[in-house]
Amino acid sequence: MDGVRVSRVERIGDATLYLADCREMLPGLLVDAVVTDPPYGLNFRGEAWDENIPDWLPAAREVASVVVFTTAPTTMWEYPRPDWVCNWYRPASSARALGGGFNHWSPILVYGPAKFPVDCLNLHAIKHAQASGFDHPSPKPIELMRWLVECATTYDAEPPGRSVLDPFMGSGTTGIACVQLGRQFIGIEIDPRYFDIACRRIEAATREPRLNLEPARKPIQEAML
Secondary structure (H helix, E strand, O other), rough: OOOOEEEEEEEEEOOEEEOHHHHHHHOOOOOOOEOOOOOOOOOEEEEEEOOOOOHHHHHHHHHOEEEEEEEOOOOOOOOOOOOOOOEEEEOOOEEEEOOEEEEOOOOOEEEEEOOOOOOOOOOOHHHHHHHHOOOOOOOOOOHHHHHHHHHHOOOOOOOOOOOEEEEEOOOOHHHHHHHHHOEEEEEEEEEEHHHHHHHHHHHHHHOOOOOOOOOOOOOOOOOOO
């Protein structure tokens, strides 16, 4: 990664965390899956993030399969056409829909050969937000990120993938999911505040017992009666 400006590197167990700009680091990385929740609804370096096709996505697709959150059903069409779409159904979400009322599902776009056994995960939004307990505007449930990491690296993968990259690490939830599942993790974050939060949370996760979860399985068609 010659010429890449990295302000800080932390190695915590099987996780390597970089305080840097992911757009500089993505070329040359090699992992089995990219799983990320990029910033949205923010004025990102003077540009409205949701109004522009993300300039990081082509480079990420060169690295591995990409699993990426979007803001809502209306903004997912600003991304290039994905190979597949799954979603987080989030009852009681306070996110407003453009047509009025509330938006209770978040599309998750999949680029590349990663496959999922089902297309939806149901997790209560308010219960998760009340339990987060740290300073981040939009943390995702660990259960959700664990499901995405497990499916992106295990389901229909021969051999199963072992390494995951999150180029927008934020508070480190993808990294915690990787620790719990025994995956190698590379996290990149440009904001020092969130980088520090991610370091603390991932360090704490390494002190907890690893989860012994069954890998995601392909659905089997039952015999017709």
